[in-house]
Amino acid sequence: QLVLTQPPSVSGAPGQRVTISCTGSSSNIGAGYDVHWYQQLPGTAPKLLIYGNNNRPSGVPDRFSGSKSGTSASLAITGLQAEDEADYYCQAYDNYLSGSWVFGGGTKLTVL
Amino acid sequence: QGQLVQSGAEVKKPGASVKVSCEASGYTFTGYYMHWVRRAPGQGLEWMGWINPNSGDTNYAQKFQVRVTMTRDTSVSTVYMELSSLRSDDTAVYYCASKKSGSGRGLDYWGQGTLVTVSS
Numbered sequence: 001q002l003v004l005t006q007p008p009s010v011s012g013a014p015g016q017r018v019t020i021s022c023t024g025s026s027s028n029i030g031a032g033y034d035v036h037w038y039q040q041l042p043g044t045a046p047k048l049l050i051y052g053n054n055n056r057p058s059g060v061p062d063r064f065s066g067s068k069s070g071t072s073a074s075l076a077i078t079g080l081q082a083e084d085e086a087d088y089y090c091q092a093y094d095n096y097l098s099g100s101w102v103f104g105g106g107t108k109l110t111v112l
Numbered sequence: 113q114g115q116l117v118q119s120g121a122e123v124k125k126p127g128a129s130v131k132v133s134c135e136a137s138g139y140t141f142t143g144y145y146m147h148w149v150r151r152a153p154g155q156g157l158e159w160m161g162w163i164n165p166n167s168g169d170t171n172y173a174q175k176f177q178v179r180v181t182m183t184r185d186t187s188v189s190t191v192y193m194e195l196s197s198l199r200s201d202d203t204a205v206y207y208c209a210s211k212k213s214g215s216g217r218g219l220d221y222w223g224q225g226t227l228v229t230v231s232s
Contacts, residue, residue, distance in 0.1 A: 036218030045207055045222040046157065052216045089157050091218060100173050101147065106156035
């Protein structure tokens with residue numbers, strides 16, 4: 001049973017906007033802990049995409065944005081490009097069971 | 113720019129142990145917590161725990177509490193993750209990833225991954 005819930009897959013045509021949701025609970029996102037997002041391209045290590053809910057590391061295009069409200073968070077990608085096809089994961093701290101980091105189940109983005 | 117370099121792929125039999133290393137460079141080794149994350153075939157990312165290279169303190173995910181040990185050697189800027197009593201479902205790519213101590217950032221630097229295959 002995953003602590004953070006994401007849709008298994010989303011898709012969109014080039015140029016479109018897509019969003020990926022991440023639903024948590026009162027022991028993680030709802031407790032005020034920051035949400036981070038990672039992008040994992042096929043055959044590569046994950047890469048930090050968004051940190052602290054809505055901040056982009058240097059080098060990440062502003063087509064990627066994050067938001068958080070209540071017990072949920074979202075990743076939005078605008079101007080979809082073929083190279084955005086990847087797996088995306090949300091991650092947060094969870095204070096249940098002596099505290100741990102948790103990942104969402106991941107969302108496969110397909111660019112049509 | 114920080115870089116993490118992991119040891120090579122391993123093939124182990126069920127019941128054995130595996131020890132994966134992760135050498136850091138390009139940043140202050142003791143200033144970043146080192147996490148371990150794995151991804152099994154067809155599955156998502158799974159957090160295993162972290163080690164504070166400065167103090168040696170650790171925090172393991174409950175699932176791995178009795179089987180995982182994370183250590184560090186500050187003289188060579190390297191952390192190690194040992195997983196014991198291996199089962200077939202431990203077959204996965206194991207990543208080390210670091211986060212700056214006290215920052216609100218996520219996992220900034222990632223190793224290239226180490227494939228561990230458990231098979232009889």
